[in-house]
Structures are given as structure tokens and as C-alpha cells.
Amino acid sequence: MAIRFARSKSITHYVNKNLGFHGSCSLDSKKCSFMSSTIPPAMKRKTSLSDPDNLVASAARRFQSVKAGGRADYQLAPDNDREIQGLDFPGGRVAFTPKLRFLPESPEERVPCYRVLDDDGEPISSHGFEEVSEEVAVKMYSKMVTLQVMDTVFYEAQRQGRISFYVTSTGEEAINIASAAALHDDDIVLPQYREPGVLLWRGFTLQEFANQNFGNKADYGKGRQMPIHYGSRNHNYFTVSSPIATQIPQAAGVAYSLKMDKNNACVVTYFGDGGTSEGDFHAGLNFAAVMEAPVVFICRNNGWAISTPIEDQFRSDGVVVKGQAYGIRSTRVDGNDVLAVYNTIRVAREMAVTEHRPILVEALAYRVGHHSTSDDSTKYRPVDEIEHWKMVRNPVTRFRKWVERNGWWSETKEFELRKNVRNQLVQAIQVAEKTEKPPITDLFTDVYESPSSNLTEQEASLRETIKRHSQDYPSDVPI
Ligand SMILES: Cc1ncc(C[n+]2csc(CCOP(=O)(O)OP(=O)(O)O)c2C)c(N)n1
Numbered sequence: 001m002a003i004r005f006a007r008s009k010s011i012t013h014y015v016n017k018n019l020g021f022h023g024s025c026s027l028d029s030k031k032c033s034f035m036s037s038t039i040p041p042a043m044k045r046k047t048s049l050s051d052p053d054n055l056v057a058s059a060a061r062r063f064q065s066v067k068a069g070g071r072a073d074y075q076l077a078p079d080n081d082r083e084i085q086g087l088d089f090p091g092g093r094v095a096f097t098p099k100l101r102f103l104p105e106s107p108e109e110r111v112p113c114y115r116v117l118d119d120d121g122e123p124i125s126s127h128g129f130e131e132v133s134e135e136v137a138v139k140m141y142s143k144m145v146t147l148q149v150m151d152t153v154f155y156e157a158q159r160q161g162r163i164s165f166y167v168t169s170t171g172e173e174a175i176n177i178a179s180a181a182a183l184h185d186d187d188i189v190l191p192q193y194r195e196p197g198v199l200l201w202r203g204f205t206l207q208e209f210a211n212q213n214f215g216n217k218a219d220y221g222k223g224r225q226m227p228i229h230y231g232s233r234n235h236n237y238f239t240v241s242s243p244i245a246t247q248i249p250q251a252a253g254v255a256y257s258l259k260m261d262k263n264n265a266c267v268v269t270y271f272g273d274g275g276t277s278e279g280d281f282h283a284g285l286n287f288a289a290v291m292e293a294p295v296v297f298i299c300r301n302n303g304w305a306i307s308t309p310i311e312d313q314f315r316s317d318g319v320v321v322k323g324q325a326y327g328i329r330s331t332r333v334d335g336n337d338v339l340a341v342y343n344t345i346r347v348a349r350e351m352a353v354t355e356h357r358p359i360l361v362e363a364l365a366y367r368v369g370h371h372s373t374s375d376d377s378t379k380y381r382p383v384d385e386i387e388h389w390k391m392v393r394n395p396v397t398r399f400r401k402w403v404e405r406n407g408w409w410s411e412t413k414e415f416e417l418r419k420n421v422r423n424q425l426v427q428a429i430q431v432a433e434k435t436e437k438p439p440i441t442d443l444f445t446d447v448y449e450s451p452s453s454n455l456t457e458q459e460a461s462l463r464e465t466i467k468r469h470s471q472d473y474p475s476d477v478p479i
């Protein structure tokens with residue numbers, strides 16, 4: 001309290017002494033449509049300094065930045081000879097107003113959604129996006145198709161009882177692949193669980209996917225996780241963790257460590273619309289903002305969190321507006337438009353790395369599949385809605401039209417690719433299924449250097465149980 005008082009006294013002195021001094025402050029004005037992290041759009045619209053109502057807005061605009069624990073910086077821009085009365089509040093000057101006003105609960109207009117291609121795969125404008133080469137475009141398209149086939153084959157394998165669980169990315173192929181393509185290989189990914197396409201893009205093989213889903217000896221997680229909990233140190237991809245949103249504050253921490261190491265890379269973390277209702281989302285964004293951590297937060301807003309529709313998830317204009325509340329530059333993109341996602345993430349990554357700042361991207365898409373193989377989404381949403389997104393707004397078909405129109409793709413290539421991927425997957429599944437399971441001992445390793453007494457007890461008890469019920473114990477798990 002005493003420290004706080006002393007500090008505010010010295011600030012008051014500083015401000016009094018300098019009241020009316022002319023400094024300068026400009027917001028970074030990148031030519032991009034990311035929402036500035038410091039000026040609410042409602043304030044942005046009002047620019048006339050002659051209007052007393054605008055004092056709050058103009059004072060906010062002139063405020064440059066304050067770092068936690070640092071000295072408040074009260075630099076004011078020239079004010080056309082007008083003295084603004086304001087509160088020299090820690091964190092920045094706040095103008096006074098005689099009018100009682102509440103910020104509206106929502107902006108007049110919803111934040112628009114950036115897109116490059118229309119629903120038919122035609123560019124909607126000749127500028128506003130980075131052209132991708134034939135090589136990148138064909139690779140992106142091929143990986144999207146691979147992801148589709150992978151989903152179909154693993155889903156069928158689960159239905160046949162060969163694996164216990166699966167989650168498809170149907171409808172979110174563009175977010176998966178285009179965001180991955182826009183990143184650098186040394187950018188670190190902390191996924192939710194519906195982003196296997198990022199790993200696919202980075203070169204994780206179909207065999208590696210199959211090994212994890214079958215939890216065999218070759219699985220990097222040693223069979224200790226449910227299917228789809230992929231992870232790969234070689235691909236800078238943290239292992240999927242089921243508890244929703246835990247990866248978000250972790251991402252802020254990893255990004256801060258990259259910054260301390262002066263590493264020229266960023267962290268990218270993915271999460272769903274449902275994930276934003278977890279406390280971890282808010283803690284993660286706030287930490288990243290305050291620590292100025294180079295992290296790109298990608299929210300896959302797919303309309304549903306299992307059976308909870310977004311109308312029951314939040315009352316805000318989606319997720320994009322939440323970034324600004326934390327001082328994070330944010331944007332919204334059509335998640336079914338490969339070129340728009342690619343361009344957005346490329347720019348977001350560049351800003352995160354070169355300016356050391358977090359960025360929030362909300363990508364709008366639709367979860368076309370069931371939440372997982374444990375779900376039947378026709379119980380809580382109309383089949384027509386699913387069909388509409390599957391047929392009319394399909395991100396893969398839409399991109400194919402663009403790639404084909406450029407003369408880079410054909411029906412023959414399509415047929416060959418789908419056939420090859422399917423064959424490779426069937427082969428990978430057969431190998432994964434035949435590969436031995438990890439031994440029982442592996443259940444007790446890798447946490448402590450030497451096992452704790454309770455772990456030793458549990459291992460002995462498990463072995464005793466297996467001996468007593470050997471007929472119930474799976475024959476393919478080595479003891
Ligand atoms: C902390 C926590 N609460 C609840 C769950 C159960 N759960 C698993 S997925 C999920 C919905 C997540 O929805 P969203 O973040 O929108 O991702 P999506 O599945 O749509 O990709 C829930 C509630 C969980 N895994 N962890």
C-alpha cells in the first residue's frame with residue numbers, strides 16, 4: 001500500500017509537471033485488418049477532438065504502452081491547444097466525461113470475416129492475398145485429401161472395433177492444413193485434438209498415426225493415451241492433452257521462453273469455441289498479452305462444443321472480440337477458405353515473431369462430423385444443417401475448384417491420390433495392428449527417475465491381479 005501510494009504520488013508529480021507537454025505516440029498501423037489491441041472499434045469511429053464525447057477515445061489512442069511493474073508512460077499527443085482533464089491513473093491517463101455512458105454489450109456491426117475465395121472457389125478480389133505457388137497449392141490440396149481419407153479409414157476402423165476411439169476433422173481441413181502451411185517448421189504447436197493435419201503437413205507418417213491409434217510399441221506415448229493423442233518431438237508438436245484448454249496458458253509460457261532465448265520462432269496453439277469458456281483461455285491470453293509473448297492463438301470456432309451450440313457458449317460476437325479486451329491484436333477469418341487462412345496465419349506469425357506479441361485468430365468453420373465416435377450429433381442438430389456445410393461449404397471442394405481452374409489438378413490425379421492414400425492407410429493399419437503392445441512395465445516409467453513406493457506397490461498389485469485372472473488378460477500385451 002505504501003509503495004503504491006509513493007508511486008502514485010511520484011506519478012502525480014510527474015504528470016503535473018508535464019501536464020500539457022507534447023509527446024508523440026502512434027499505434028502500429030500495419031496494413032492488415034487485424035483489430036488493434038488498444039482501441040475498441042466504437043472508439044475508432046469517433047475521431048473528432050472537438051467533440052467532448054471523444055475525450056475517452058482520444059486519450060486511449062494516445063496511450064502508448066505500459067509494462068507490468070514499469071513506470072507509467074504518460075506521453076500525450078499534440079492536442080490542438082486543448083487541455084484534456086483526465087485521471088492520471090496507473091496504467092495510463094483516462095479522460096473525464098460529464099456523460100454517464102456504458103459501453104454497449106455488442107458492437108453495432110459484427111466483426112467481418114476475411115475471405116479470398118467465394119463459395120465457388122473464385123477469388124473475390126484480385127488483391128488482398130498472397131498468391132501461393134503451384135507447388136504449395138498442390139501440396140495443400142493433397143494433404144487436405146489425405147486428411148479426409150485418413151478420417152474415413154480410421155473412423156471405419158473404430159466402427160469395426162479395431163481401435164477404441166476416433167475424432168474426425170471433417171469440415172476443418174482448411175484450418176488444419178492452411179495454417180500449418182503458413183508456419184515455419186520450428187514454430188512450436190500446442191494442439192487441442194482436432195488438428196492432426198498440422199502434424200500431417202509436417203511429415204508425421206500415416207504409419208506413425210496408425211501406431212498411436214493402435215497404442216502399440218512404436219507409439220511415442222507407449223500406448224498410455226487414448227487414440228488421437230498424437231505428439232512428436234521431431235515435429236515440434238506437443239502431445240494432445242484431453243482436458244480442454246490446458247494448452248492455452250502453457251502456450252503463453254512456451255512462447256515466453258522462446259522470447260527469452262531470442263528464438264526467431266513463435267508458438268501456435270489451437271482450441272475450439274468451447275475451449276474459450278475455460279478459465280485457462282482467459283489466463284492464457286492475459287499472460288501472453290502482459291508478457292508480450294510471441295504466440296498465435298487459433299480458435300477453431302466450429303459452432304459446436306459436443307452438443308452445446310455457440311449460442312449457449314457465449315453472448316459476445318464470437319471469440320475475436322475477446323482478444324481486444326486483453327490487449328491482443330485479433331482477426332476473424334473464413335475457416336473454409338484455404339487461401340484466406342493461409343494468408344491470415346502467415347501475417348499473424350510474422351507479427352508475433354517480429355513484434356513479440358500475441359495474436360488471436362478466430363477461424364469460422366463447422367464441425368461436420370460427430371464430436372467423436374462416442375457421439376451421435378443427429379440427436380441434437382438438424383441433418384439439413386450438417387448436409388449444408390458438408391456439400392455447399394465444403395472447404396476441400398472449394399479449394400479444388402481454384403486449383404483445377406489454375407490447371408494444376410485433374411480428375412485423374414484426384415483418383416490416383418485417393419486410391420494411393422487409402423492403400424497406404426490400409427497397409428499402415430495392418431502393420432500397426434500386428435505390432436506388439438508396449439510391456440506392462442511401461443505403465444510405471446517416465447514420470448519419476450526411480451519409482452515412488454506407491455507406484456511400486458501398484459505395479460506389484462497389478463501383476464498379482466493379472467496372475468489371478470490370466471484368462472481375462474489380453475494375450476498381446478507383454479507382461
Ligand atoms: C476440462 C474439460 N471439460 C470437459 C471436457 C469434455 N469435453 C471434451 S471435448 C469437449 C467440447 C470441446 O468443444 P470445442 O472446444 O468447441 O472443440 P471441438 O470439439 O468443437 O473441436 C468437452 C466439453 C474435457 N475434455 N475437459
Ligand SMILES: [Mg+2]
Pocket residue numbers: 272273274300301302303304305306367
Ligand atoms: Mg467447437
